[in-house]
Amino acid sequence: MSLANLVNHQIRLAARPVGMPTAANWSHTTEAVAEPAEGGVTLKTLALSLDPAMRGWMNEGKSYIPPVGIGEVMRAGGVGKVIASKNPAFAVGDYVSAGFGIQEYITVAQDEMKRNGLFKIDLRVGTPTQWLNVLGMPGMTGYFGLMDVGLPKAGETVVVSGAAGAVGQTVGQMAKIKGCRVVGIAGGAAKCEWVVKELGFDACIDYKAGAGSVRAGLKEHCPKGVDIYFDNVGGEILDDVLAKITRGARIIICGAISQYNNTTAVQGPKNYLSLLVNRARMEGIVVFDYADRYHLAVAEMAGYLKDGRMKSKEDVVVGLNTFPDTLLKLFNGENFGKLVLEVAKD
Amino acid sequence: MSLANLVNHQIRLAARPVGMPTAANWSHTTEAVAEPAEGGVTLKTLALSLDPAMRGWMNEGKSYIPPVGIGEVMRAGGVGKVIASKNPAFAVGDYVSAGFGIQEYITVAQDEMKRNGLFKIDLRVGTPTQWLNVLGMPGMTGYFGLMDVGLPKAGETVVVSGAAGAVGQTVGQMAKIKGCRVVGIAGGAAKCEWVVKELGFDACIDYKAGAGSVRAGLKEHCPKGVDIYFDNVGGEILDDVLAKITRGARIIICGAISQYNNTTAVQGPKNYLSLLVNRARMEGIVVFDYADRYHLAVAEMAGYLKDGRMKSKEDVVVGLNTFPDTLLKLFNGENFGKLVLEVAKD
Structure with missing residues (x-):
């Protein structure tokens, strides 16, 4: 394929948002697509992870x-295809996961590949969007956060917020596989029903069901209290x-x-002294710390996807230019499943 | 000693306080002193831990x-003497640590001794007030909180608030002994000077020195950041x-x-997302969980008290009836060292 005729549409950060991002925070640009230097590759974006x-x-x-x-x-991670290669490890047509950014093409030099996070993906293991979901960063975040920080034991009660989102799906299903009682928190009856009926959570609390619904739901569905809480939402x-x-x-x-999207300070957890009373622990996780074990989590969860013990749901929106609006679905809680921006058909 | 002529002055909780406790929250009562039943003991209070x-x-x-x-x-822990005993394990004249309560005498039945926390203390190991401080509950809290939850490594920077208080003294001195850089936070120049000159902390930040003093002090004295923070104060x-x-x-x-003493909700830590960014952990401690290892911590710290590597300071106020006012010294930050209420001379 000649790259000379390709136009790369891009979305750039034009200004830092105050509160919710708006159209004014973005600029739309076009560029030619650079040929890869010796050792480099050029990639075509298929789908981006929001x-x-x-x-x-x-x-x-x-x-x-x-x-x-x-x-x-x-910045955005995504999946795509190699369309030009001067690196023997990558052939034209190979599928990859990479740090694409919100654009249609990217040329990655050899010495940038590690920092970029570029690696080949195997479509026999999962679909491209599953590689952005359970098998991608959100899945790795959920897996290692639950397993390495949460340390679940069979019979414990695990609560996860954002239960229908990418991380929440993974956390809840992994916790069920490990023998825990799992209660999700999600927005709206449809998500809650899906989380229980399709993903097999024991219960799901609809936080949009009115004031006090989370408190009442926890009381009903966690009669022995909460042993592990995987928090995606705060507040x-x-x-x-x-x-x-x-x-x-x-x-x-x-x-x-x-x-x-607060324009005032973050709301600190006013009940944090419950950590003292309960000798409990609150601990942060950043997925990159587990990079050397991603392959193990992928292998384990790919097995569950194959044997049906794990499912994944992606909410796919089509069109690079919809990005500014599509991103907001996350903050309005409108996405149902892992939010994916489809940039090109395969 | 005949108990028949003794009068036990007591201070009871009369009403639950809203905000800072006042005289109206307390009632002063007197009672006869009960003879111990078979297996029991009667104790005379010498000093109480506030x-x-x-x-x-x-x-x-x-x-x-x-x-x-x-x-x-x-409720209050304290040290005192056995004045009547129907238990072969306790002789009249033995010194004990126990849950005395704010009163001059207590009679403890045999089956209440464990729950009460009654045990003999050895004045060759520490003075009675040291048994309320470094060798008592505050010392145990500081020791196990630092060692078991903080997991200090030589060369790390440890910050402790309430540095001149009972727990803070123990934490900072133990951290120094373990090879850490130690920065205290305390109220007033005198406390800060004592913490550095007498206890050997590397620095101490005076939080009463004006707005921004803690931030500026941390910047100056913790150039590599804070690896362990032992929090006694919140906010x-x-x-x-x-x-x-x-x-x-x-x-x-x-x-x-x-x-x-808030009359509004506790102020939650609005910077708690720093836990995420830094993969850090915030964990509560309750000292009772370590009861089966108190003797080990006492033995270790008694050695340090003996060889001069550890010091202890108690702020002793005389008179049971001063209790309602003396307690407030803690909340005003007026106590300088572990606050002790002396009820009777030995």
């Missing part, structure tokens, strides 16, 4: 990775769960989507 | 131990430290004295 963490990358200041710079292509729900933890409970802090 | 945790015991509701009931003698200081923790940091939640 994740709550993106909101944090748009902010200035120190975090677990540097922010996206103003004028830079917005009031974190406080509600803190009030119900058991002695020695583990709380995994994975995210706080309820707080990401 | 601790921030007392404020929590005055509230209604579930905590790590039941609240003090309205009309009950206020703004917890947030200031959260902003400076290192990757993999451990925060021990031992107390939150800044919040105990």
Whole structure:
């Protein structure tokens, strides 16, 4: 394939948002597609992973990775195909997972491949969107957060917020496989029904069902209290769960989507002294720390996908240019399953 | 000694406080002193331990131990002497540590001794007030919180709030002995000077030195960040430290004295997402969990007291009836060293 005629449409961060991102935070650019240098590859984007963490990358200041710079292509992981290669490890037509950014093509130099996170994916193991979901970063986050930080034991009660999201799906299904009682928290009856009927959670609490619904739901569905809470949302729900933890409970802090678009300070958990009373632990997780064991988690969960013990659901929205609006589905809780932006058909 | 002529002065919880306790929360009563039944002992109070945790015991509701009931003698640990014994394990004149309550005498039945926490103390190991401080509950709290939850490694930076208090003294000195860099946080120049000059901390930040003093002090004295934070105070200081923790940091939640007299909700740590960014852990400790290892910590720290590597300071106030006012010294930060109420001379 000649790259000379290709146009790369891109979406760049134009300004840092205050509160919810708007169209004014983005600029749309086009570029030619660069030929790969010796050892490099050029990739075509098929689908991009949209994740709550993106909101944090748009902010200035120190975090677990540097922010996206103003004028830079917005950071995003995705799956795609090799369309040009000067590297013997990659053949044209190979499927890969990589840090594509919100754009249609990317050329990756050999010495950038590790930092980029580029690796070949095997479609016999999972579909491209499963490689963005259970087998991708969200899945790895859920797997290692639950297994390495949560340390689940059979019979324990595990609660996970964002239960219908990418991380939540993985956490809840893994916890069921490990013999736990699993209670999800999700927004809306449809998500809750799916989480229970399709994913096999023991119960799911609809946090949109009115004031006090989480508290009432925890009381009903966690009669022995909460041994592990995997928190993707923060805010009031974190406080509600803190009030119900058991002695020695583990709380995994994975995210706080309820707080990401705040224009005031983050709401700290006012029930944090429940950690003292219950000798409990609250601990943060960043998935990159487990990179040397991703392959083990992928192998384990691919097996569960194959034998039907695990399912995955992706919410696929088509069109690179929809990105600014599509991203907001995460913050409105509109996505049903792992949110994926389809950029090109295979 | 005949017990028949003794009068036991007591202070009882009369009403649950809202905010700072006042005289109206207490009642003063007198009782005869009961003879011990077979297997029991009668004890004379010498000194009582006044601790921030007392404020929590005055509230209604579930905590790590039941609240003090309205009309009950206020709960307090202390040291005293056996004045009557029908138990071969205790002789008249033996010194003991026990759950005396705020009163001059207590008679303990044999089957209550374990729950009461009654045990003989050896004055060759430590003075009576040291048995309430480094060798008592605060010392055990500091020792096991630091060693078992904090997991200090030589060269790490340890920050402890309430540094001149009973728990803080123990934590900081133990951390120094374990080879850590130790930075205290205390109120006032005199306490800070003592913590550095007498206890050998590397630095001490005076939180009363004006707005931003903790942030500035942490920046100056913790150039590599904070690896372990032992928190006795909560509030703004917890947030200031959260902003400076290192990757993999451990925060021990031992107390939150800044919040105990709130009439509004506890202030949750708004910087708690620093736990995520730094893969850090915040964990509660309750000292009772380590009861089967108290003797080991006492033996170790008694050695340090003997060889001069560890010092202890007690702030002794005389007179049972001063209790309602003396207790407030803790919440105003007026106590300098472990606060002890002397009830009787030996």
